[in-house]
Amino acid sequence: MSDKTTDNTPTKLTEAEFAASLEGLDTWSEVGGTIQRTYEFPDFIAAMAFVNKVADAAEQQQHHPDILVRYSKVTLTLSTHDAGGITSKDFDLARFCDSIA
Numbered sequence: 001m002s003d004k005t006t007d008n009t010p011t012k013l014t015e016a017e018f019a020a021s022l023e024g025l026d027t028w029s030e031v032g033g034t035i036q037r038t039y040e041f042p043d044f045i046a047a048m049a050f051v052n053k054v055a056d057a058a059e060q061q062q063h064h065p066d067i068l069v070r071y072s073k074v075t076l077t078l079s080t081h082d083a084g085g086i087t088s089k090d091f092d093l094a095r096f097c098d099s100i101a
Contacts, residue, residue: 010080010087021091028094034066034079035090039101041072050074053100063089 013021022030028037041047051067051074058064066077076097078090 009082010089012080012083012085012087018086021086021088025091025094025098027098031077033085034077035086035094036075036077037094037097038073038075039097041074044071047072047074050101054097057096058093061089061093063093065093 018030022028022035025035025037028035030036039047039050041050047069051069054065054067054076063080068075068077076094078093079085080087080089
């Protein structure tokens with residue numbers, strides 16, 4: 001799997017790597033060069049608690065998703081802007097988000 005360039009910037013996954021990685025995350029989908037998933041929670045407070053956990057992890061990893069909150073629904077959109085597409089960092093963060101949802 002593509003990992004990093006010499007300057008520590010993750011490299012964009014090949015189409016085959018992307019497809020293989022997406023297979024393991026059946027609740028995520030490819031949307032315009034990103035991966036995206038919508039989570040549903042019992043209420044706004046639960047949705048915001050999830051967003052705060054995602055924000056803490058994202059800040060630690062220096063990898064920040066686009067987050068859209070609609071009352072009890074949270075949509076995360078991931079891509080690695082530095083690499084110009086999807087990298088292993090996106091799938092790592094997606095798996096983490098699934099584990100805390």
